[in-house]
Amino acid sequence: GENVEQHPSTLSVQEGDSAVIKCTYSDSASNYFPWYKQELGKRPQLIIDIRSNVGEKKDQRIAVTLNKTAKHFSLHITETQPEDSAVYFCAATNNAGNMLTFGGGTRLMVKP
Amino acid sequence: SAVISQKPSRDICQRGTSLTIQCQVDSQVTMMFWYRQQPGQSLTLIATANQGSEATYESGFVIDKFPISRPNLTFSTLTVSNMSPEDSSIYLCSGGENTQYFGPGTRLTVL
Numbered sequence: 205g206e207n208v209e210q211h212p213s214t215l216s217v218q219e220g221d222s223a224v225i226k227c228t229y230s231d232s233a234s235n236y237f238p239w240y241k242q243e244l245g246k247r248p249q250l251i252i253d254i255r256s257n258v259g260e261k262k263d264q265r266i267a268v269t270l271n272k273t274a275k276h277f278s279l280h281i282t283e284t285q286p287e288d289s290a291v292y293f294c295a296a297t298n299n300a301g302n303m304l305t306f307g308g309g310t311r312l313m314v315k316p
Numbered sequence: 317s318a319v320i321s322q323k324p325s326r327d328i329c330q331r332g333t334s335l336t337i338q339c340q341v342d343s344q345v346t347m348m349f350w351y352r353q354q355p356g357q358s359l360t361l362i363a364t365a366n367q368g369s370e371a372t373y374e375s376g377f378v379i380d381k382f383p384i385s386r387p388n389l390t391f392s393t394l395t396v397s398n399m400s401p402e403d404s405s406i407y408l409c410s411g412g413e414n415t416q417y418f419g420p421g422t423r424l425t426v427l
């Protein structure tokens with residue numbers, strides 16, 4: 205089955221700096237890679253996703269890149285703000301409507 | 317997008333009892349899923365709730381402990397049976413056609 209590794213487990217940045225979270229996956233059949241943000245006590249919220257037919261996707265301050273050959277994908281957050289502080293999870297699946305395999309999560313702390 | 321609700325939002329139960337968690341989606345979805353999230357940990361898939369057939373369980377999870385129903389394309393239930401303190405966790409359901417949306421979770425504490 206699929207295995208997703210996520211690094212780092214914790215990340216502390218100064219407000220305004222960039223943050224990068226990296227994930228690797230094992231199953232070459234995976235073709236859909238969503239990222240979720242989970243604030244304390246809240247549900248995981250989809251923030252961005254990418255499908256295997258594109259290499260990069262951007263939405264305002266967040267972007268995701270995908271390298272299918274190397275089987276890794278990354279989340280980039282620019283101009284970080286304190287409200288970006290949360291746990292971020294990457295995930296992978298072979299079908300957008302199918303079950304997700306999650307990475308271990310990254311706790312991002314943005315210091316004002 | 318899909319809007320997913322769950323109830324109860326939290327419960328405190330005695331060991332040996334059972335709790336049924338309900339998950340409602342505001343639109344029809346082919347597949348629904350149940351996850352468990354221990355405090356400070358990632359999400360672990362319990363099972364896929366299939367409409368019209370038995371649920372598909374992941375390794376380490378069995379039907380006798382976590383029976384699941386899926387009577388239609390917008391609703392599912394997960395029962396945590398014969399609970400022990402080790403079952404204390406957050407249980408989340410998800411669903412969606414083009415991506416997965418999550419319910420708010422059910423925080424279960426077993427004494």
